Amino acid sequence: MSMCSALLTRSVAGSCSRVWCGVPPALVHIRSASVAEPGTRRSNEEQLWEAAGYLPFSRAKIGSFFQERPVLKNPFLEDALLRGYLRRHLPQEAPFSDLCAFGERVANEVDDWGRECEVTPPRLVHFDPWGRRVDHIVTSPAWKRMKDLSAQEGLVAIGYERSFGEWSRVYQMSKLYIFSPSSGLYTCPLAMTDGAAKVIQSIGVSWPVDEAYGRLTTRQPERFWTSGQWMTERQGGSDVASGTETVAVPQTDGSYKLHGFKWFTSATDADMTLTLARAQDRTGATTPGSRGLSLFYGEVSRDEDGRLKGIEVQRLKDKLGTRQMPTAELLLDGLPAHRLSEEGKGVASIANMLTITRIHNSTSAAAAMRRVVQLARDYATRRTAFGKLLKDHPLHMQTLARMEVETRGAFLLVMDVCRLLGREENGMATQLDAHLLRLLTPVAKLYTGKQAVAVVSEGLESFGGQGYIEDTGLPGLLRDAQVLSIWEGTTNVLSLDVLRSVARSSGMVLHAYFTHAKSLLAGASNVSSLAPAVKAVDGALSELEDFVQIAATRAPGYLELAARDLAYSLARIYMGALLIDHACWKGASSSDTYAALRWCEHDLCPVATKQARGCYDLSTAPLDAALVYDRPVQG
Numbered sequence: 075m076s077m078c079s080a081l082l083t084r085s086v087a088g089s090c091s092r093v094w095c096g097v098p099p100a101l102v103h104i105r106s107a108s109v110a111e112p113g114t115r116r117s118n119e120e121q122l123w124e125a126a127g128y129l130p131f132s133r134a135k136i137g138s139f140f141q142e143r144p145v146l147k148n149p150f151l152e153d154a155l156l157r158g159y160l161r162r163h164l165p166q167e168a169p170f171s172d173l174c175a176f177g178e179r180v181a182n183e184v185d186d187w188g189r190e191c192e193v194t195p196p197r198l199v200h201f202d203p204w205g206r207r208v209d210h211i212v213t214s215p216a217w218k219r220m221k222d223l224s225a226q227e228g229l230v231a232i233g234y235e236r237s238f239g240e241w242s243r244v245y246q247m248s249k250l251y252i253f254s255p256s257s258g259l260y261t262c263p264l265a266m267t268d269g270a271a272k273v274i275q276s277i278g279v280s281w282p283v284d285e286a287y288g289r290l291t292t293r294q295p296e297r298f299w300t301s302g303q304w305m306t307e308r309q310g311g312s313d314v315a316s317g318t319e320t321v322a323v324p325q326t327d328g329s330y331k332l333h334g335f336k337w338f339t340s341a342t343d344a345d346m347t348l349t350l351a352r353a354q355d356r357t358g359a360t361t362p363g364s365r366g367l368s369l370f371y372g373e374v375s376r377d378e379d380g381r382l383k384g385i386e387v388q389r390l391k392d393k394l395g396t397r398q399m400p401t402a403e404l405l406l407d408g409l410p411a412h413r414l415s416e417e418g419k420g421v422a423s424i425a426n427m428l429t430i431t432r433i434h435n436s437t438s439a440a441a442a443m444r445r446v447v448q449l450a451r452d453y454a455t456r457r458t459a460f461g462k463l464l465k466d467h468p469l470h471m472q473t474l475a476r477m478e479v480e481t482r483g484a485f486l487l488v489m490d491v492c493r494l495l496g497r498e499e500n501g502m503a504t505q506l507d508a509h510l511l512r513l514l515t516p517v518a519k520l521y522t523g524k525q526a527v528a529v530v531s532e533g534l535e536s537f538g539g540q541g542y543i544e545d546t547g548l549p550g551l552l553r554d555a556q557v558l559s560i561w562e563g564t565t566n567v568l569s570l571d572v573l574r575s576v577a578r579s580s581g582m583v584l585h586a587y588f589t590h591a592k593s594l595l596a597g598a599s600n601v602s603s604l605a606p607a608v609k610a611v612d613g614a615l616s617e618l619e620d621f622v623q624i625a626a627t628r629a630p631g632y633l634e635l636a637a638r639d640l641a642y643s644l645a646r647i648y649m650g651a652l653l654i655d656h657a658c659w660k661g662a663s664s665s666d667t668y669a670a671l672r673w674c675e676h677d678l679c680p681v682a683t684k685q686a687r688g689c690y691d692l693s694t695a696p697l698d699a700a701l702v703y704d705r706p707v708q709g
């Protein structure tokens with residue numbers, strides 16, 4: 075028995091799990107009014123009913139059955155695919171014991187903190203008792219514990235220490251994947267912190283950001299900083315180029331002061347930020363559009379009176395989900411800042427941050443799916459309906475199996491993107507790897523964001539009515555999943571980013587995609603049990619190649635209409651190839667094969683299916699608009 079499996083075996087045996095109810099223990103016990111206090115007299119009628127053996131409508135006798143709650147067990151030990159993937163790829167065993175211990179901590183400790191963050195959301199205190207403006211964002215003790223934990227566990231640091239070479243990102247994201255659903259959304263500031271560190275690293279770790287870089291990537295809680303990413307302004311979050319109004323006024327010492335209004339700043343209790351603004355020239359003029367945007371670094375600090383320097387927190391957002399985390403509207407009124415990028419290179423410079431946060435987003439999406447499946451399958455061993463446990467109802471198992479297949483596809487895609495990122499950061503990426511990373515980052519983000527909403531929603535249904543009850547903690551999973559397809563670029567914006575990556579690389583990203591997807595199938599060519607899946611993926615790849623050839627001859631509007639279906643096709647085919655490849659590994663199980671076969675029952679290439687139906691023909695755009703507004707087709 076290897077060291078690692080010995081450790082895992084011991085951990086399983088010794089692991090304790092906790093009841094997953096999503097609520098801290100009740101603080102107040104409500105006493106039943108009908109239970110007689112010692113010494114009080116019971117009515118004759120009550121005594122008669124009691125003598126008869128029952129007392130209808132008595133609070134003392136509401137029934138003895140209580141449904142058992144789902145139990146959250148160590149999410150690392152519970153995840154066969156995660157462990158299999160790491161066993162297959164990681165050259166060293168060291169991360170296993172860390173992930174195993176962290177999984178134990180998540181189940182027994184951190185998950186409660188996450189719940190505390192949800193039930194004690196942040197609040198904004200504008201004024202001190204004597205009327206001075208202070209703009210304090212008050213967060214729960216649990217939120218602060220998450221910050222310390224994140225530093226101690228190296229949740230950002232692992233990606234920069236690179237102790238495991240090209241696999242460092244896979245290791246880091248595996249840890250975040252275990253953490254995310256229990257993190258009280260602390261994964262959001264961590265995503266931006268990681269993104270900021272990446273931007274600084276790519277620009278150069280020197281003054282004025284060398285100290286910040288050290289703090290973003292430290293394991294020492296007392297030094298650890300988080301970063302914001304203040305991109306969104308009132309005119310909108312997608313069209314950053316024309317929506318950014320913030321101006322940067324040059325100072326005599328070479329620094330700047332920022333003036334603007336940031337409409338949506340998440341995890342606003344950050345210690346620093348990276349943000350976009352338009353630098354004024356000597357006449358005070360700015361350049362419109364993307365060419366006028368530069369990237370700035372600003373620290374969040376207070377003056378001796380306790381006031382934020384150059385920032386007013388206007389209000390906190392009242393959001394559908396992610397309520398654990400402060401999201402604010404900020405007036406920047408002279409925020410001291412330093413320009414990090416060349417003038418006019420703001421969007422391109424912050425793109426590194428977008429890549430990292432989009433990978434974090436995808437990791438959280440896969441993690442949300444995994445968590446709901448883990449809880450649902452546990453619940454199915456406890457809940458009896460129609461005379462047997464849910465796990466013994468084939469239709470229920472079919473539903474959970476479909477969720478499991480979606481989760482597996484998402485996991486493998488996300489981990490493959492992390493693998494590529496790790497190779498790039500360790501100087502091992504081939505040109506093909508670099509192209510794949512550029513293409514698959516938006517593909518993974520957009521596809522897993524949508525999947526997460528669908529799978530988590532289905533997951534809630536598997537708890538019946540309890541899935542809809544707030545203090546089970548389950549509805550929060552769905553609310554938090556909903557944001558994953560919105561922030562960091564909506565599904566359509568990212569579909570257009572896929573087209574951007576194709577155009578900017580003159581199609582090389584697609585060449586890399588086809589080459590690599592086919593190579594993933596190679597190992598399965600003689601595996602008869604996988605033949606239907608291989609046939610499906612191979613056929614879908616041919617359809618996709620045909621689509622690309624035809625689309626290249628059409629007007630740009632054609633590709634824009636096809637963009638979302640194209641991105642979905644890229645995702646589904648690639649996930650199919652990854653599932654097949656993983657099922658061929660020597661340590662693979664029969665479930666790995668079955669998952670690949672089931673995945674390949676999807677329409678793997680919806681862009682071809684819809685093209686055949688004329689969905690992207692020029693006539694469809696006015697027809698779509700006429701349908702939406704229910705009016706005759708214009709001219």
Ligand code: MFK
Pocket residue numbers: 261262263265266303304305306311312313314315340364421422423425426428429431434435438561562563564567571574578
């Ligand atoms: C659990 C984890 C959760 C994460 C938590 C995060 C919470 C924070 C919430 C938020 O902050 S949400 C706000 C996030 N905002 C976005 O994601 C913006 C969405 N909009 C886009 O992505 C637009 O496509 C974009 C702003 C990038 C378009 O801007 P432009 O100026 O119209 O783009 P343009 O002119 O095509 O490209 C400008 C440069 O950037 C070009 O480089 P060059 O100047 O060198 O030629 C592009 O190649 C480059 N670029 C654009 N997108 C890129 C990129 N480079 C690499 N990767 C990309 N994705």
